[in-house]
Structure formats: C-alpha cells, structure tokens
Amino acid sequence: HRVKLDDHAIATSLQSLNTGADVPWTIEGGKLHKTFQFRNFSEAFGFMTRAALEAESMDHHPEWFNVYKTVRVDLATHDVGGLTELDFELATRMEAISRDRIF
Numbered sequence: 799h800r801v802k803l804d805d806h807a808i809a810t811s812l813q814s815l816n817t818g819a820d821v822p823w824t825i826e827g828g829k830l831h832k833t834f835q836f837r838n839f840s841e842a843f844g845f846m847t848r849a850a851l852e853a854e855s856m857d858h859h860p861e862w863f864n865v866y867k868t869v870r871v872d873l874a875t876h877d878v879g880g881l882t883e884l885d886f887e888l889a890t891r892m893e894a895i896s897r898d899r900i901f
C-alpha cells in the first residue's frame with residue numbers, strides 16, 4: 799500500500815520492526831536503513847538473493863550496497879517520496895531472511 803506514512807506512523811512501525819532485533823533499523827535521510835553484517839560473502843549474497851525474490855514478488859525494490867560480507871540497505875517508496883507500509887513489510891521480510899542462516 800503506497801500511502802505515505804507520517805512521522806508518528808513511522809515511529810510506531812519502527813518500534814515494532816525493531817522489537818527483538820540485534821541491530822536496529824534507523825531512519826537515515828528519510829529512508830529506512832540497516833547495515834547487515836554476515837559471516838562471509840556467501841551468506842551476504844544468499845541474503846540478497848532471497849531478499850531480491852521477495853522484493854520482486856512485492857513489486858517493491860531496495861536500494862542496497864554490498865562489499866564482501868556487509869550489505870547496506872535503504873528502503874523508501876519513490877512513487878510517494880517517503881516511507882510507506884511496503885518499506886516496513888520488506889524490512890520485516892529481510893529481517894526474517896537475515897536470521898535464517900542456511901549457508
């Protein structure tokens with residue numbers, strides 16, 4: 799649902815997203831950000847591969863940057879120039895994938 803969230807909705811969504819998280823998601827430059835650290839490149843790229851397929855199925859795509867075992871993720875909804883429920887949904891799915899180290 800690409801409806802722009804206001805500051806209060808963002809704060810509420812961020813709090814539930816970060817419940818139980820090791821490293822919290824933050825808001826950086828208006829985008830939903832997290833830097834993931836994996837054990838090696840295989841885990842990092844495995845995460846990206848699985849997240850890419852989720853993103854495609856949602857028609858909601860990440861901005862991300864990978865160097866070796868680090869993946870920086872920034873989520874925003876470009877169509878509305880802000881954050882929407884889709885960003886928090888994709889973040890939730892990425893969080894689950896990142897905890898599921900199958901490699």
Ligand code: H2B
Pocket residue numbers: 857858859860873874875876877878
């Ligand atoms: N992804 C993200 N992150 N933001 C968008 O606004 C967006 C998208 N829009 N993926 C979608 C694609 C849109 O361009 C297509 C036409 O549905």
